[in-house]
Amino acid sequence: MFAQGKPHNTTFLMTDSPRAPRKVPTRKDFPAPLIEATEYIAAGRLAKAEPILRRYVEQNPGDVNGIRLLGELGLQLGALQDAENLLQRAVELAPDYHAARYAYANALYKRHRYEDAIAQLDQLLAQEANNPGWLTLKAACLVEINEHAQAVPLFETILEHYPQFRQAQLSYGHALRAVGRSEQSVAAYEAAAEQIDGAGEAFWSLANLKTYRFTDAQLTSIEQLLGDKQCPYRDYYHLLFALGKAREDRGEYEAAMAAYVKGNQVRGKSVPWQAETFHHDTRELMAFFDEALIARQRGSGCESPDPIFVVGLPRAGSTLIEQILASHSQVEGTAELADIIALARKISGKRRRDDPSKYPSALADMDAQTLRELGESYISSTAVQRMTDAPFFIDKMPNNFSHIGLIHLILPNAKIIDARRHPMDCCFSGYKQLFASGQGFSYGMDRIGNYYRDYVDLMDHWDRVLPGRVLRVQYEKMVDDTEAQVRRLLDYCGLPFEEQCLAFHETQRTVRTASSEQVRQPIYRSGMGQWEPFSRWLDPLRQALGPVLERYPEK
Numbered sequence: 001m002f003a004q005g006k007p008h009n010t011t012f013l014m015t016d017s018p019r020a021p022r023k024v025p026t027r028k029d030f031p032a033p034l035i036e037a038t039e040y041i042a043a044g045r046l047a048k049a050e051p052i053l054r055r056y057v058e059q060n061p062g063d064v065n066g067i068r069l070l071g072e073l074g075l076q077l078g079a080l081q082d083a084e085n086l087l088q089r090a091v092e093l094a095p096d097y098h099a100a101r102y103a104y105a106n107a108l109y110k111r112h113r114y115e116d117a118i119a120q121l122d123q124l125l126a127q128e129a130n131n132p133g134w135l136t137l138k139a140a141c142l143v144e145i146n147e148h149a150q151a152v153p154l155f156e157t158i159l160e161h162y163p164q165f166r167q168a169q170l171s172y173g174h175a176l177r178a179v180g181r182s183e184q185s186v187a188a189y190e191a192a193a194e195q196i197d198g199a200g201e202a203f204w205s206l207a208n209l210k211t212y213r214f215t216d217a218q219l220t221s222i223e224q225l226l227g228d229k230q231c232p233y234r235d236y237y238h239l240l241f242a243l244g245k246a247r248e249d250r251g252e253y254e255a256a257m258a259a260y261v262k263g264n265q266v267r268g269k270s271v272p273w274q275a276e277t278f279h280h281d282t283r284e285l286m287a288f289f290d291e292a293l294i295a296r297q298r299g300s301g302c303e304s305p306d307p308i309f310v311v312g313l314p315r316a317g318s319t320l321i322e323q324i325l326a327s328h329s330q331v332e333g334t335a336e337l338a339d340i341i342a343l344a345r346k347i348s349g350k351r352r353r354d355d356p357s358k359y360p361s362a363l364a365d366m367d368a369q370t371l372r373e374l375g376e377s378y379i380s381s382t383a384v385q386r387m388t389d390a391p392f393f394i395d396k397m398p399n400n401f402s403h404i405g406l407i408h409l410i411l412p413n414a415k416i417i418d419a420r421r422h423p424m425d426c427c428f429s430g431y432k433q434l435f436a437s438g439q440g441f442s443y444g445m446d447r448i449g450n451y452y453r454d455y456v457d458l459m460d461h462w463d464r465v466l467p468g469r470v471l472r473v474q475y476e477k478m479v480d481d482t483e484a485q486v487r488r489l490l491d492y493c494g495l496p497f498e499e500q501c502l503a504f505h506e507t508q509r510t511v512r513t514a515s516s517e518q519v520r521q522p523i524y525r526s527g528m529g530q531w532e533p534f535s536r537w538l539d540p541l542r543q544a545l546g547p548v549l550e551r552y553p554e555k
Contacts, residue, residue, distance in 0.1 A: 033055070042232075047269070047270075056070075068087065071084075081345065098127070101123065101124055104120055105121050105134075109144075115141075139151040140171050145385065166192045166197070169189075173186075173202075199221070200236065208434070214242075214246040218246075222246065233266075237434070238434065243256075257534055271438075275451070278454060288363075293364065300409060301374075301411055301412045302378075304375065304413065306379060307379075307392075307395055308393065308415045308493060310395070311417070311419070314442070315421070315430045316426050317420075317475035325490075326504075327506075332392070334396075335396065340406065343377070343410075344403055345359075347360070348362075360405065363405075371410050372410075401455060404462045415471070416470045418459055420474050424545075424552070425528060427445070428531035429530065445544060449546075453544070459472075479528065486502060
């Protein structure tokens with residue numbers, strides 16, 4: 001099985017161009033193993049397809065069709081580095097194989113290497129300048145490097161010529177949502193939902209606005225699509241999560257819970273997660289980063305104070321913290337950046353999925369200059385995300401909580417903020433959330449409960465070995481006494497108080513997370529206790545959270 005990639009929160013997922021629909025393989029076109037694997041993939045049985053493709057590629061190392069299919073499967077499974085290596089190999093073997101180069105560009109996109117992806121797409125576009133699929137992925141890359149002024153018109157040009165290109169409609173909606181053009185974003189999603197094929201992601205995109213309410217007619221359409229035995233796997237799980245949100249908004253909690261449970265069961269099968277592995281890795285980090293290691297490496301790293309890291313779990317209030325800070329004149333909001341995770345992977349030295357990892361142990365032998373160079377490489381690689389002259393910027397990758405030790409060693413002057421939310425609210429909100437890719441820990445109550453426990457244990461460890469290094473911001477306290485918490489937040493960052501930080505909902509900026517519409521409203525209390533109507537079905541979550549709940553006694 002592919003090794004599970006680090007979680008990513010990708011905004012766009014590219015599919016085939018309308019001018020180049022995927023050809024259904026036949027025995028005449030492909031060998032039998034490839035046909036069998038594609039049938040498993042079409043049915044959503046990715047774990048069945050993977051060993052067939054891997055064995056075939058091992059036996060036929062020059063077959064670019066097999067390599068491409070295995071690489072694309074890796075993208076679906078979240079094994080992004082394996083996928084990139086495979087697809088790069090396919091392109092090297094067959095430079096004119098456009099489908100392989102397009103898939104390679106998609107892998108680079110998913111690995112947050114947007115400029116490299118654009119370089120591959122420009123090679124394709126030099127051959128066919130108006131290919132809408134390639135143009136759409138290029139526009140998606142431009143969005144991710146904050147070049148919305150180029151991306152939005154490009155989407156509009158594509159849709160002018162291909163109004164039925166659903167993926168372009170969806171990606172256009174995502175871009176409009178990110179820049180706060182909410183009504184136009186809704187219109188784009190609704191147009192995508194009205195198309196016959198692939199409506200699942202469009203309905204989920206509407207639900208994911210959090211503020212959208214489905215009509216009776218739309219709800220009927222969702223249920224009819226779910227009842228179709230020919231409903232594609234990808235549409236199916238998107239529709240289930242959309243149905244859960246629609247039912248919850250109507251107060252129909254049992255029906256909503258049934259949809260959420262089914263959605264997690266279905267999606268969880270194709271997004272594997274090894275809780276034992278994460279638990280082991282967490283304990284390894286705690287054992288390695290002790291007081292002695294911290295003391296021995298004191299004074300190392302890059303002195304830049306620019307980054308402000310916001311870590312925690314998704315749906316814990318990190319976007320609210322980001323929006324407050326980004327409202328300050330000296331702070332720029334960027335996105336959930338994968339650069340620290342990429343550095344950890346580089347340090348691990350793994351070339352194949354089964355190779356032993358040298359992270360974090362390799363850090364013990366690094367001298368001050370090497371640690372400084374690692375910090376400088378982070379500052380350099382994130383420069384593409386910075387659009388203003390503000391001295392500070394925010395990196396909101398939640399999963400960076402695992403890498404606080406690394407951050408401390410290579411960027412000793414960076415600020416680190418832990419966004420914390422009541423475990424039942426946080427975990428249930430994550431359980432209801434369909435992520436674009438990664439975050440495999442969220443698709444099961446036991447998964448996310450155990451993950452939350454490991455997160456709390458690790459954050460407690462950082463507090464012990466790096467006292468005062470991390471500021472914890474409790475979401476409920478931010479809601480109850482916003483001004484006091486905002487002042488506390490700014491004091492920690494060494495920033496003077498500015499009134500616009502209290503009027504954060506008025507700040508015009510790009511927001512590319514599920515909370516984009518919520519942080520454009522004044523702060524509200526309705527986000528607390530959302531799990532309570534579902535309480536009688538959440539015993540598995542309570543059991544997984546275990547002693548963590550003792551810190552938050554139920555009323």
